[in-house]
Amino acid sequence: MIESALAGxxxxxxxxxxxxxxxxxxxxxxxxLLPGLGGVTTLAxxxxxxxxxxxxxxxxFLLGMHSVVATTGDITSVLFGIPxxxxxxxxxxxxxxxxxxxxxxxxxxxALSSSLLGALVGALALALxxxxxxxxxxxxxxxxxxxxxxxxxxxxxxxSGQGARGMVRGFIAGGLGLLLATVGQDxxxxxxxxxxxxxxxxxxxxIVAVLVGIFAVPEILDLVVRGSSIAGDxxxxxxxxxxxxGVKDTFHHFGLAIxxxxxxxxxxxxxxxxxxxxxxxxxxxxxxxxxxxxxxxxFGRGDVRGVIGPGAASNSxxxxxxxxxxxxxxxxxxxxxxxxxxxxxxxxxxxxxxxTKNLPITYSMVWxxxxxxxxTVIACLIFLNRLASLTNVPGTLLVPVILVLIFIGAYxxxxxxxxxxxxxxxxxxxxxxxxxxxxxxxxxxGLVLGKIAENYLYISVARxxxxxxxxxxxxxxxxxAVVVICYPIWQARRTRRxxxx
Amino acid sequence: xxxxxxxALGILVMIVSASGLISAWGWPAKAALFPLVIxxxxxxxxxxxxxxxxxxxxxxxxxxxxLSEHLPQSVALRRTGIAAAWILGFxxxxxxxxxLVAVPVFVLAYLKIQxxxxxxxxxxFTAVVWAFFYGLFDLxxxxxxxxxxxxSWTGLR
Numbered sequence: 277m278i279e280s281a282l283a284g285x286x287x288x289x290x291x292x293x294x295x296x297x298x299x300x301x302x303x304x305x306x307x308x309l310l311p312g313l314g315g316v317t318t319l320a321x322x323x324x325x326x327x328x329x330x331x332x333x334x335x336x337f338l339l340g341m342h343s344v345v346a347t348t349g350d351i352t353s354v355l356f357g358i359p360x361x362x363x364x365x366x367x368x369x370x371x372x373x374x375x376x377x378x379x380x381x382x383x384x385x386x387a388l389s390s391s392l393l394g395a396l397v398g399a400l401a402l403a404l405x406x407x408x409x410x411x412x413x414x415x416x417x418x419x420x421x422x423x424x425x426x427x428x429x430x431x432x433x434x435x436s437g438q439g440a441r442g443m444v445r446g447f448i449a450g451g452l453g454l455l456l457a458t459v460g461q462d463x464x465x466x467x468x469x470x471x472x473x474x475x476x477x478x479x480x481x482x483i484v485a486v487l488v489g490i491f492a493v494p495e496i497l498d499l500v501v502r503g504s505s506i507a508g509d510x511x512x513x514x515x516x517x518x519x520x521x522g523v524k525d526t527f528h529h530f531g532l533a534i535x536x537x538x539x540x541x542x543x544x545x546x547x548x549x550x551x552x553x554x555x556x557x558x559x560x561x562x563x564x565x566x567x568x569x570x571x572x573x574x575f576g577r578g579d580v581r582g583v584i585g586p587g588a589a590s591n592s593x594x595x596x597x598x599x600x601x602x603x604x605x606x607x608x609x610x611x612x613x614x615x616x617x618x619x620x621x622x623x624x625x626x627x628x629x630x631x632t633k634n635l636p637i638t639y640s641m642v643w644x645x646x647x648x649x650x651x652t653v654i655a656c657l658i659f660l661n662r663l664a665s666l667t668n669v670p671g672t673l674l675v676p677v678i679l680v681l682i683f684i685g686a687y688x689x690x691x692x693x694x695x696x697x698x699x700x701x702x703x704x705x706x707x708x709x710x711x712x713x714x715x716x717x718x719x720x721x722g723l724v725l726g727k728i729a730e731n732y733l734y735i736s737v738a739r740x741x742x743x744x745x746x747x748x749x750x751x752x753x754x755x756x757a758v759v760v761i762c763y764p765i766w767q768a769r770r771t772r773r774x775x776x777x
Numbered sequence: 778x779x780x781x782x783x784x785a786l787g788i789l790v791m792i793v794s795a796s797g798l799i800s801a802w803g804w805p806a807k808a809a810l811f812p813l814v815i816x817x818x819x820x821x822x823x824x825x826x827x828x829x830x831x832x833x834x835x836x837x838x839x840x841x842x843x844l845s846e847h848l849p850q851s852v853a854l855r856r857t858g859i860a861a862a863w864i865l866g867f868x869x870x871x872x873x874x875x876x877l878v879a880v881p882v883f884v885l886a887y888l889k890i891q892x893x894x895x896x897x898x899x900x901x902f903t904a905v906v907w908a909f910f911y912g913l914f915d916l917x918x919x920x921x922x923x924x925x926x927x928x929s930w931t932g933l934r
Binding site: 448470500501670675711737 | 782783785786787790793794797800801804805807808810811812814815816818819822823825826829833843844845848853856857859860861863864865867868871872876880883884887888891892893894902906910914920921
């Protein structure tokens with residue numbers, strides 16, 4: 277095993293493989309930064325270019341690009357409140373709030389260092405888990421995966437609002453997201469649901485258009501209302517400082533970063549759940565780490581733990597999602613499906629061969645994730661101060677540029693004007709939710725989980741009828757969901773009692 | 778404002794979930810199962826929120842960002858209206874003129890009217906934004922940006 281790991285490192289350090297990896301990193305860097313360009317689309321666009329490469333060079337190129345997209349996507353999310361990628365939206369809640377308080381440097385430092393930590397944990401999990409992951413993946417059938425989706429939603433819905441009313445609002449937002457996920461052609465019976473006779477809605481609502489609307493539009497409106505820069509009156513010097521402080525924060529909350537990395541890895545391993553779920557689950561866990569309801573109120577308003585959690589999870593899931601892709605040929609996400617296409621183009625067959633004959637190539641992928649993330653984080657840290665000072669640029673200059681980017685970002689999702697309308701409608705809903713004090717996180721998670729949850733629920737009912745509810749892992753996950761819902765209520769009561777005493 | 782918005786959202790969700798229920802009733806069981814499972818609790822939760830907004834006193838806030846509160850409400854609402862008008866204006870500009878024309882027109886107009894910048898600065902800034910947009914998305918990535926309705930009608934593109 278160690279020999280194969282070293283052979284993998286030697287493969288990746290060959291000049292051609294290294295050059296292709298650096299090229300991939302460069303492309304991934306910009307793809308992550310620009311909201312209009314999706315990581316999956318770019319991966320697909322790059323597939324034709326790998327024909328002339330050797331397998332380890334092709335994987336270095338594709339994985340090098342893919343590994344850094346989430347990292348640099350965090351930068352756009354923190355600085356401008358626009359999700360650079362659909363997998364980097366959760367970081368906006370606290371990251372952009374920190375930027376508005378003049379702590380952009382600190383938020384970026386925390387995001388990047390936690391991303392690196394997450395990537396290392398994910399890569400380590402990939403290296404260690406391949407021989408032992410099979411029973412874990414096989415233990416999760418459709419009923420368990422459905423319950424896992426429900427636990428995720430319960431997590432975020434119960435934790436994103438304060439008090440009983442806040443929790444109800446969280447569940448309404450989550451339910452609304454789940455309901456909107458049913459728009460489009462139903463996969464089981466082929467019925468067009470909630471399409472209002474339009475062909476555009478048959479394919480459902482695009483997550484990018486919804487995310488851009490729900491997060492970016494309220495931020496833009498607020499930026500115009502304030503009439504200042506993103507960082508407000510915070511002096512330039514203060515904004516630029518704090519990168520090191522953010523890095524220190526990650527190590528101060530090391531346990532949280534590791535736990536969120538493991539959440540991301542686990543979600544990555546589980547086929548079908550995908551990156552957006554990983555970061556929201558991690559965000560939910562970060563909120564849960566607050567010891568008191570008062571402390572929890574700080575989340576969404578610039579708590580650095582709300583940056584560290586999703587930052588770590590969004591990158592650790594990459595290593596995790598490679599595990600089922602390599603071991604069973606089951607891609608854990610859309611981007612892994614494209615990378616699986618790359619495997620076949622190179623003549624690599626996922627399965628036992630990747631763990632025996634081609635083990636050095638498998639390890640070269642682990643090394644690519646590690647090296648690509650280290651290189652990206654170092655490059656980002658060098659330019660971070662300059663990037664952070666963008667939050668001092670006057671709003672009147674930023675608003676037109678950001679608006680151009682969000683309109684292009686929404687339009688390029690499907691190249692349809694319908695996406696612009698979806699973005700504007702979701703923008704209005706997002707603004708109304710912010711005004712009303714409704715959490716937006718459960719809405720987005722509901723939308724992301726909706727299709728997955730529906731498929732698993734249908735398969736569970738069709739295959740097991742009602743008996744799926746009595747499966748041991750389902751019962752355990754149900755118990756976790758109940759605890760997750762009841763814990764904040766119990767915590768609030770305990771605090772009230774101790775205040776009265 | 779806070780409670781009124783929550784009331785409006787609650788009523789909106791009640792209407793959406795009720796119409797979802799009515800629509801799903803006519804579908805085959807396979808297609809109706811999931812919407813029905815969601816719409817029933819969603820309707821009652823939204824009804825609870827509406828009652829809370831009408832009669833309840835308990836305050837609630839979300840772990841989410843809050844809009845700036847340092848300005849008087851009337852000023853904030855007026856500025857929000859202006860910002861919304863710019864966003865809608867840009868959207869209709871794209872529909873009528875297409876991205877390639879609407880982007881520079883919008884950036885220049887925003888800088889001049891809303892930003893109060895000089896002509897030279899506005900023109901240079903607009904040129905840089907347009908060159909970036911055109912160079913990356915059109916020349917390099919060949920993304921299909923259709924001509925606007927107005928340009929198509931007049932036969933200019």
